[in-house]
Amino acid sequence: MTVFEYAPAPESRAVVDIRGSYGLFIDGEFTDGHGEPFKSINPADESVLADIACADEADVDRAVRAARAAYDKVWGPMPGRERAKYLYRIARIIQERSRELAVLESIDNGKPIRESRDVDVPLVAAWFFYYAGWADKLAHAGFGSDPRPVGVAGQVIPWNFPLLMLAWKIAPALACGNTVVLKPAETTPLTALLFADICRQAELPPGVVNIITGAGDTGRTLVAHEGIDKVAFTGSTEVGRQIARTLAGTNKRLTLELGGKAANIVYEDAALDQAVEGIVNGIFFNQGHVCCAGSRLLVQESVADDVLERLKTRMATLRVGDPLDKNTDIGAINSAEQLTKIKELSEAGEAEGAGRWSPPCDLPSQGFWFAPTIFTGVAQSHRIAREEIFGPVLSVLTFRTPDEAITKANNSPYGLSAGVWTEKGSQILWTAQRLRAGVVWANTFNKFDPASPFGGYKESGFGREGGRHGLEAYLNV
């Protein structure tokens, strides 16, 4: 019998040119930061990629002033059709430089090149294309005959989809006539800084997009700055709460896209092999660093053993390793800090009595890695059923009746997303109606599109990104 030996298929790094150090992109120029610089590292091997400037209070102020001036003098007064053309240009350049963006994203973030190449970067281009088209059609969007922009937006984004979250924030903001100051996460600043270069290639007027790097302090300074009119944040519920408190009593507008603990419901009549693919995609996509990850599998008792067996077989075929290897399914955990959190919660799962299982899996010795893991026998009270793990860890719970599935699914302070698997159409709609979640994937999971509104119920935040709905956050309605 012939055995096919595994052969790596690495994507070349030659397409990217990482500079030794990066400044802050303010008013169309890279300038020095005055905080303590920090390093961005490659989570797959812990090598230092670059020194990154840190914006202090004065730097944040400078960026906000640049955004305000650009809003008052250039971008605010510009006709929508002209703004649209800038956004179309940006979309085209993203497509032209897609390989470079994908490789850089995988190096800085640790996600598999297959995902950055086939999911993240195409969606980024699509997001700019989609919102470009809205820029001169806002009067038809249902927010009044002459909707006005909000002004200057302060935007803080996470490290799990660095470039995609940038696109979700910047594209609608610019389309509506706002200018922005955006802070990428401190562990993944490189693609945002490359995006700054794309803005220059597109000849976007200086100050329309400002990108400042730094950690939590920089973000806090930005959202508290008196010169901004709107805050958009994607990240943890805890930080979202702090931002909501900071903005209390002000006139600043706020949208939040926060944590989740999505239930992925598998009914007994589901197409089980497809469901297993959906379960794997739901929790192992992007190492589980996904706010809408299907991290709670709710499987009907009658098929639970069957589903688990198929799931384990499928998990044994997942390749964990080099993010730049085109065969890789699961890349590196983004940071040592995140790896510690995943380990801590997984240990809590064991300590609370759930059964832990991972396929045999060789992990590289350097870098941050975590094998795909499932927990069985999970109770609703367990921390691994309640808290967001944000890693490749699935909690498996069972149910007997559809009503029980709904009760368990909704038993969470979160309400971002959910999945449902059944071949019965009426049961899909019945289930989808009752799930208190902003996105429901039926017989699919983790699908995103610029035309499709995304955002949560309850403590998963408020406001929607994507579609016509996504304009509301950036219009003075």
Next chain:
Amino acid sequence: MSERLAVRKTYKLFIGGAFPRSESGRSYVVTDAKGRFIANASQASRKDARDAVVAARKAFAGWSGRTAYNRGQILYRVAEMLEGRRDQFTTELRQTGLTKPQANAEVDAAIDRWVWYAGWADKISAVAGAANPVSGPFFNFSTPEPTGVVAVIAPDSPLLGLVSVVAPAIVSGNTTVVVASEPAPLPAITLAEVLATSDLPAGVINVLTGHRAEITPWLASHMDVNAIDLTGAPTGHVHDLEEKAAENLKRVLRPQDADWTAEPGTARMTAFLETKTVWHPVGV
């Protein structure tokens, strides 16, 4: 012969379809525009506020689960009952200082406002929802859904302002705890009597009267309240209420200058709506 002595009404709270006094046993004096005694209104406590939230939560599944057409029918029925109580509302509004023509106009506007919102029940989804043309073989649609339990701090416009904040919250399926105008709470309780004799299920609207500064912080910080309308929040308390509301990330509608006589638009409805997007593959 002496004149007949009138039988006065006891103004109580409205919680879960019943009219209890405040569990605290307290009341406060409501006066007319000239400072003359009209009635003792119940002074709701923290416990009353919590009871009202429980009643609102209990009513949510049933109310939000009704068809939009049915909710519209019930709201229209409320307008019919309002019309039948015109004289009582007019009298109460005159006590707040309005002339007879002004009071009549305000009652007219309030009833018409209620009818206007009743008609939205089965239309807001068409305006706020969408079928989304995603790039792939998927059917993708977005529908608005009610946020849940909404705490409504009503403005001091005792009838028109009140219905203008309550009707948009409930028409889409939310349930509410309403804190009535502090100086002019009586029309709110009379409205509650209208609601009790309409077909509105118990708990969909709960009405508290009392000191806003005392009641509203408990609603703003309550973990089972999903949203709060600060329209009538006491001046100087907005910052604190918003901070409390952040704890469970309530949707907050900030106070804004409102002309209650102008046609309202959809903003007060969409403020308490969530958008749910459902994906399904298309294939054979």
